[in-house]
Amino acid sequence: MSRRDPALGVVSEQLRRIEAVTDAKLAHLEVEELFTELLDRVRELLAVDTAAVLLLGSAGTYLEATAARGIEEEVRQGVRIPLGQGFAGRVAAQRQPTIVEDIDHSDVFNPLLREKGIRSLLGVPLLSGGTLMGVLHVGTVTSRRFTDEDVRVLQVVADRIALAAHTRISLAERTAANVLQRSLLPGDLPIVPGLEFAARYVPGDDGEVGGDWYDVFRLQSGWLCVMVGDVVGRGLSAAVAMGRLRSSMHAYALETHDPADLLTRLDRQLQHFEPEVMATVLCAMLEPSRDRMFVSAAGHPPPLMASADRPARFIVLPNDLPLGIGPRRPRHSSTVSLPPGAAVCFYTDGLVERRGASLDVGLERLRTSMSADAPDRVCARVMSELIGSEAVGDDVALLVLRRNDAASHEPxxxxxxxxxxxxxxxxxxxxxxxxxxxxxxxxxxxxxxxxxxxxxxxxxxxxxxxxxxxxxxxxxxxxxxxxxxxxxxxxxxxxxxxxxxxxxxxxxxxxxxxxxxxxxxxxxxxxxxxxxxx
The missing domain is CATH 3.30.565.10 (Histidine kinase-like ATPase, C-terminal domain)
Incomplete structure (x- = not known):
């Protein structure tokens, strides 16, 4: 029986300690606490003076210092390393472990490493499912010849950090997206003389929110703006883009009562500042008398209207291009009469689209469930008929308004x-x-x-x-x-x-x-x- 190398036994024991941190304690630690705990263990494990995690930014062009032990200023000063430049940038670009035994000015981009007298560096990429998440690197103030065993150990730790970071960051982003989307949806629909409203919003069954939204707001001019929209994509980025679009719609509505003009301005903003974002939007402006509404659709499914003497029907509109798709073309507004007692249904495609089924089937189910009843009852019936107990993969936004000419003393x-x-x-x-x-x-x-x-x-x-x-x-x-x-x-x-x-x-x-x-x-x-x- 061969003798076991005591050094390997020590390393195995230390790796078990790291695994215990990333597994048993993962559920109890926030991302920042987890990184700090792991970096402290790495410094002890490899007998190094510094350890740092730099995560790839959302744009994918910079590494951003996220956690550091030994040179905490990296995080406090917001160090950013361009991909492919300096030590960490090369590790990320090449996705390979890298060792520098005696650094010089050309080796590092971050001046803090030189100022603190770091002589030797070892860095490994943070990879999760083949996706680059960042870099983990360690350093010493004395010259150090890192071994293959050091590289193997650091890569094992990096894999644990990447997995933990991906899990916790995904959870944090999902939570943030849910909170953001809920905060941006109207808490209470406005009280408007002569109109009644009701709405529903249900996130997709996968738990990851998208960019669906609805909104109703009054303008000082007496006009009323109603909109529903859907940003393409899922998660926090879609929710953030939705929030920006909604805020911009509020601002532009102060300048124009023409929904086509409003959507043209929004499209111009989107293509200039956020060319990667695409969204469908339906915007309706109701004139102060409530007799008419002016409607424009940017790639969005049409609304329905029902009245006491006429069954629900889809409002025929020119369907212009979604926002964020060039080239820019003229947008159109349609004038729609809104007689007393009429109800209008606005919605996003998650309500009517089902995998493996024709869209026409979903639209017809919506039409037959829509009526000029009280908006709350309409919403309840539509959600029961089209959703029921079904698990829906996409978000659903539904908004119903009805013109009610009952007398009101509201100022x-x-x-x-x-x-x-x-x-x-x-x-x-x-x-x-x-x-x-x-x-x-x-x-x-x-x-x-x-x-x-x-x-x-x-x-x-x-x-x-x-x-x-x-x-x-x-x-x-x-x-x-x-x-x-x-x-x-x-x-x-x-x-x-x-x-x-x-x-x-x-x-x-x-x-x-x-x-x-x-x-x-x-x-x-x-x-x-x-x-x-x-």
């Missing part, structure tokens, strides 16, 4: 640019709100003219060439309806003869008109008693 607050074209928008939304609070035809006509005169005065007199805005607030203080028109300008005197009679007209149509001019602007309050509010 209305809109802001528009102080330009002539805004007067029509203000008139439409004011008329719709007055109808919802039960005003009669004559009362609606009187208030519309009075508010219109106040707004016209703002357009003509309140601002100079730089312009400004008009704010209109409408509320019910029974038995009165109260309209408040504000500006932030300084009024100019009326120009020409037979001008300045708007105030007399307002006073003739309303029960009370009060005008207050301040250094911060002018406020006009108009009161009109409604017979139905007495």
């Amino acid at each position: 209305l607050d809109i802001t528009e640019p102080a330009v002539p074209s805004s007067l029509r928008t203000i008139r439409n939304v004011t008329r719709q709100w007055l109808m919802e609070v039960g005003a009669g035809p004559d009362e609606i006509g009187d208030v519309l003219v009075a508010v219109g005169e106040a707004c016209s005065n703002v357009v003509e007199h309140a601002y100079g060439p730089r312009g400004g805005s008009i704010s209109v607030q409408l509320s019910v203080e029974a038995p009165d309806v109260v309209a408040m028109v504000r500006d932030t300008g300084r009024w100019r005197p009326a120009r020409g003869r037979n001008r300045g009679r708007g105030v007399l007209l307002m006073e003739g149509l309303a029960d009370e008109v009060r005008i207050e001019r301040k250094t911060t602007g002018t406020e006009v309050v108009i009161r009109k008693a409604l017979a139905g509010q007495g």
